């Protein structure tokens with residue numbers, strides 16, 4: 354048993370650490386995203402540098418010109434780049450256009466229409482699953498797609514859809530069989546956002562700066578040729594993608610954030626003197642550092658193990674629940690302690706801590722609230738115990 358990352362991943366981690374320290378962290382004083390994209394004059398040169406490192410379109414298969422990296426490698430990358438607050442928390446395009454993996458299930462004809470234009474950066478796509486009455490429980494969605502000849506007629510409302518305002522297409526999850534629902538009755542359709550009947554109803558500004566959209570579909574005619582995968586397969590495709598996202602975005606990323614917050618709290622505790630002694634000499638402060646180091650270590654091991662098992666083709670559903678709950682809650686506590694140790698300056702916008710505090714709060718809710726994941730985990734653990 355070897356708890357070390359393979360040699361090539363350790364090298365990649367080290368070179369990315371240098372890149373983030375030298376190229377990204379210094380930009381934090383210039384740009385701190387509040388929902389907006391990184392300006393092209395900052396993003397363009399950075400993209401050229403990561404391309405030169407061979408890091409471009411990380412999850413896109415090699416046959417389509419991407420790096421086709423496994424999940425463990427993508428987790429290591431996500432962890433390292435999360436150490437800076439200069440990249441947008443949602444819609445980060447440092448490593449190329451955001452391709453939503455459900456698109457990888459396009460057939461050859463659909464790849465030409467949807468996947469390749471997204472990969473080339475010509476078109477954008479959003480993912481529309483959540484509804485006003487179905488967030489944690491997407492199987493209960495109301496949006497219906499009813500077959501009408503060689504089209505589906507789509508009706509319903511999707512809420513909190515990131516990037517819908519600038520998307521050319523939406524990957525919409527809709528019920529095609531009310532009996533089967535999550536078990537073969539939910540289908541993924543690509544909807545052209547310019548179709549008659551697609552209305553961006555409103556957007557919802559949030560504490561993180563993002564403002565996801567509400568989309569209303571009113572008798573929208575969607576060609577049957579726009580079904581991704583097979584009719585009824587959409588829920589399974591989306592859940593697989595969301596599970597991967599949980600490990601990388603809600604597991605590895607909070608680990609990277611907590612790593613930098615820990616580094617910052619140690620640096621500050623050593624330099625800040627109160628009552629004649631550096632803060633780092635106080636046991637109350639040392640305990641905050643020790644707790645953060647311990648929790649971070651445990652969370653990082655969980656992420657690496659889970660990603661490694663995923664790449665070996667193992668069923669990692671329960672591990673993914675654990676990773677998201679542990680990492681999102683851990684990062685919240687570590688960032689909170691870092692703010693506490695910095696005192697008043699920790700609350701200011703000079704430091705990235707307040708930004709992370711707001712961003713990290715959101716991932717205990719998005720893509721699966723932690724209560725729901727605990728509940729699912731408990732169900733599975735209890736069931737396995739009964740066998």
Ligand SMILES: Cc1cc2nc3c(=O)[nH]c(=O)nc-3n(C[C@H](O)[C@H](O)[C@H](O)COP(=O)(O)OP(=O)(O)OC[C@H]3O[C@@H](n4cnc5c(N)ncnc54)[C@H](O)[C@@H]3O)c2cc1C
Nearest residue numbers: 480481482483488489513514515565718719720721722724
């Ligand atoms: C910034 C942002 C971006 C988003 N982007 C997208 C996107 O691009 N596409 C998309 O489809 N969706 C998106 N979402 C939606 C997001 O995934 C949902 O908000 C999330 O799944 C929670 O659903 P909900 O808000 O309806 O909460 P609800 O389902 O109403 O749950 C509310 C709370 O109830 C509790 N709860 C719920 N069920 C249980 C249970 N069984 N046991 C115990 N407690 C429970 C939890 O504490 C939960 O936080 C986004 C949301 C935000 C805020």
